Amino acid sequence: ALSSAPPRPRATVAARGVGHSLQGQAQARDGIVVETRSLPRTVVVVAAPRAGGEATACAYADVGAGALWVEVLEECLKAGLAPLSWTDYLYLTVGGTLSNAGISGQAFKHGPQISNVLQLQVVTGSGEIVTCSRTKTPDLFFAVLGGLGQFGIITRARILLQEAPVRWVRAFYESFETFTKDQELLISMPEQVDYVEGFMVLDEHSIRSSSIAFPPHIDFSPDFGSEGRKKVYYCIEFAVHDFQQ
Known part of the structure; x- marks a missing residue:
């Protein structure tokens, strides 16, 4: 298709996958976008x-x-x-x-x-x-x-x-200090731990419906997500490759 196009002095070409680039790298004004x-x-x-x-x-x-x-x-x-x-x-x-x-x-x-x-x-x-x-x-x-x-x-x-076989663990925290301390501990153990993520959980909706959804049987404080008082929780998830299975 490119070879049959009219010659251009300096054609701008950009590649586009699913269009999630942050600074417009998947766009080419007056140019060619390769899907x-x-x-x-x-x-x-x-x-x-x-x-x-x-x-x-x-x-x-x-x-x-x-x-x-x-x-x-x-x-x-x-x-x-x-x-x-x-x-x-x-x-x-x-x-x-x-x-x-x-x-x-x-x-x-x-x-x-x-x-x-x-x-x-x-x-x-x-x-x-x-x-x-x-x-x-x-x-x-x-x-x-x-x-x-x-x-x-x-x-x-x-x-x-x-x-690929792993053991996957999700730990739930009310204390930010304990949350950060445990996260730093896991990161300091690269020989034992293969994956570490930490995030905040702001309301019950995010718990039930987002990509970080928790099992439905978990109970939360009545203050969590209430109009009068917003309680923030913290979560660490980590994975350990278990080759003894």
Whole structure:
């Protein structure tokens, strides 16, 4: 389609996944927007032999940049695997978050998503398709990761995987001091804890209906969410990889 378009002296090109960029990077005034969701969204998982449950660089997924992270998760879990680092919201494209950073509750241990990529396929500004990695064309590889699409468009990525089984715990607090103390303790234990998130719970509606929804049998103080007195609760959720199962 681009080759049949009239020649332009300096055409501006932007990639768009699901349109969640913060500063308009997915827009190109008087230019061309490439909808990456229209690209192949295949997820091919290469599972290495299990070695005592430890994360290994031999397990990876070759993923189309237009795939959503939730699609990557669903496919990887079929092999008992998952990427090392996530975003909290999984309905974002692989190419989109890798063009930013990809921060989540695993970043304290594994770094952001861009730290867990083995290889990229990139279309440069000149239209060249380049496969790059830490050892092959590394300047392009590191420029594109977190580069906001300024150095090329990611069309495919090879993502590191690890074994997926975990124990997931959610702890509920009334004391902010205890909440922050426990959160700092968990973050200081990267060998034992694989994921840590902390958040505030402001009202009962958020408890029952949001992405942090609690089981319906949990009872809360009568003051919680009342008109006369607003009581704030705090929550930590963390995950531990349990390879003894």
